Amino acid sequence: MPATVGNFVNGEWQDTETGETFAVENPADTEDVIAHFQQSNAADTNRAIEAAAAAQDEWAETPAPERGEILKQTAQQLEARAEELTETLVREEGKARPEAAGEVQRAVDIFYYFAEKANDLGGDVKAASSTDSQLYTLGEPLGVAGLITPWNYPIAIPAWKLAPALVTGNTVVLKPASQAPNVARKLVECLESAGVPDGAVNFVTGPGSEVGTAICEHDAVDAISFTGSAAVGDIVYETAAEDQKRVQLEMGGKNPTVVTESADVEEAAEIVGSGAFGVTGQACTATSRAIVHDSVYDEFVQALVDYAESLSIGPGLDDYDVGPQVSASELDGTLSYIEVGQEEGATLEAGGGQPDETEYEDGHFVEPTVFSDVSPEMRIAQEEIFGPVVAVIPVSDFDEAVEVANDSRYGLSASVVTDDLRQAHRFVDDVEAGVVKVNEKTTGLELHVPFGGTKDSSSETYREQGDAGLDFFTTTKTVYLNY
Template sequence: MTETYNNYVGGEWIESTAGETFAVRNPADSDEIVGHFQASTTADAEEAIDAAVAAQDEWANMPSPERGAVLNSTAKRLEARKEEATETLVREEGKTYSEASGEVQRAIDIFYYYAQKTRDIGGTVKSPSGQDKDLYTKREPLGTVGLITPWNYPIAIPAWKLAPALAAGNTAVLKPASAAPNVVRIVFECLDEAGLPDGAANLVTGSGSEVGGPIAGHEDIDGVSFTGSTAVGTSVAQTAAEDLTRVQAEMGGKNPTVVMPSADIEEAAEILGVGAFGTTGQSCTAASRAIVHEDVYDEFVGAIVEYAESIEIGSGMDDPDMGPHVSESELDGTLEYIDIAKDEGAKLVTGGEELTDGEYADGYFVDPTVFADVENDMRIAQEEVFGPVLAVSKVSDFEEGLAVANDVDYGLSASIVTEDLNEAGEFVDRIEAGVAKVNEKTTGLELHVPFGGYKQSSTNTYREQGDAGLDFFTSTKTVYRNY
């Protein structure tokens, strides 16, 4: 019998007030239901917010190192359940076992990191203009924050929002994406067992309209952190702004990798291949554009086709090179963009087919896909395709490559493959992206440095992770003391 999972509100696992649930299916085998989850209502979101508000004083007044001890204990408990969390993630989201294991480890590391950072939360001391005075700053929690997270990193992204929020002394209400809500349940079980006060963190599943919107617009929410599409993130930011609520939104990407003549082309193909097809291309930092110098263009196209055609595809539990899309709707979106690219005149050089036979019959699988001769005004070069699709464009020199890379509405992650130090330096200085990489894939982030985008990839307010993660979740008070 398939298990039904409840919301976590005020320290208790409870059903939605409406008493309705929704099913989550295994994307590698849609006949398998991995769980039923609460189809929560606005009333459930408000109940969770009330619980968080009620817990504010107790959690905020706890000494920071004591809060850190709770986070450290959470990390240890999650580490002990790593295999369970990994399998849960694979079955609901579709990642390969290796990818899922790495993501769970990332969540563990994030909780350990912010457990230690609680000892650094303080302020600065400055020299006053007169005698017998003190002048300093202190950092205080915002209060109660709303966290809205996506399905593509269903434990790592909740962790990198929840851990700094709690470390800073905030209470929180988290709404995970409905496509993959189960693995974060394990995090909340670990928080509960670690001694988190009732109401300090709350988990509510359900639709964006019933749960996400009310969280973003609630008068008792003091900050909103969102990750997801640009369209939804813009709406969340606008809703929060009506009450001048602090907001942070990390959104879409159309990430380029520029390949120059000095590059090792086999290495460049691997960098692009991992960046484009890893996690089935379902990453906001995935490489979706290869911008290649004409001198090495044909060689690169041959190498990336060879790479794509070598990828083993299958159920994530078998740990292949690439798993399925998370859902039928996401697969349909990718297939639609493949058709659009064909209609616009891009040259399909490999892939582009849905896999439907044998082991693929009941899943959401597609071949890794490469289009060549892509013009920059084509939709395949301008719009985010959340799947394993790479658009390859030819340029005549570095300046044209940089111009093409910047000629999109997004600016999340970008990379260059080159052995020319001047090109590398120019690229880092002039690329319009929040993450710039040299001789590395566009995906993959360190947890102790800031992460965020430019242009339509971000609200361009606050960054996530590292010290920047604490910046968003704290306010600075300046103190003048005459003694």
């Protein structure tokens, strides 16, 4: 019998007043129900926010190294439970086991990293313009932070929001995505075991229309960090802006990889393929457009088709390369775009359907898909698909490649594959993206440098991760001291 999981509010695991729950299923086998979670409403969310507000002063007054020690112990808890967390992530989100294990390790590393940053928190000393005086700054927490996280990285993204928020002295209310809340719940358990005070961390599950809206509207919430779709992000921003909350949004992408005439074609196909089909294409930084020079176009398409067809498809726990999509609606969306691509006149080179073996009938599986003969104005070249689908677009020169790369409402991640150093530098200078890579896939991030996009990929207010993540959750007090 699947367990029923409560919300975590003011240090206690508790049910909603209504008693309503929702089921979370294994996307590789929908007969496998993982657990039931609370179908929270605005009143449940408000209780969590009020608990965070009540705990904020005490947590802010806790010395930063002491807060860092709790993060360090959380990292140790995560490390000790890594196998369990990996299996949990695979069962609820569908990633292949190596991908899930890497994500769990990422969460461990994030908590260790910000635990160490606790020792360096403070401010800056500046030269005063008069004698017998000092001029310096102090960093202070904003207060209560609402964290709204997606299902595609269900432990890494909560970790990279929770750790900097907590280490800087903020209390938090975390709303995970309903498709994959279980591994985030276990992350909160690790924080609880590490000794985080009652009310400093609160965990509330339920629909965005209830829980997310309540977080955005509540007067006691001082900051909102959101990762998800551009459509929802716009609503979050508009709602939060009504009382001038600090807002950080990271949203969608239509990420290009440019393949120049000097590129090693086999290497380029592997870079594009791993960026497009890794994590079943369910990453905001996934490669969805390959923009390829005419002189190597046909050779590249064949190499990418070979790469796609070499990948095995199946349940993540069984060591397949490509797992299922997270839900029936995500699968339907991907299949719909594959149909659109064919209707628009693109050539379906590989994939395009669902595996038909009996073992896949209860899962949301789709084949890695390659389209060639794609023109930049086609919907499959403009709209985010969020599945393992890549559109290959021919161009005649480097300038056209950059122009096509920038022809998108999004600007999250972009890469170029080239052996020409001049083109590499020009691409870095000219491409419209918050993350730019040379001879690397568009996916994959270092945890100690800023992450964020441009255009409709981001609010372009604050970046996440590293020192930028700390900046978002702090405000500056300037002190003039005349002694």
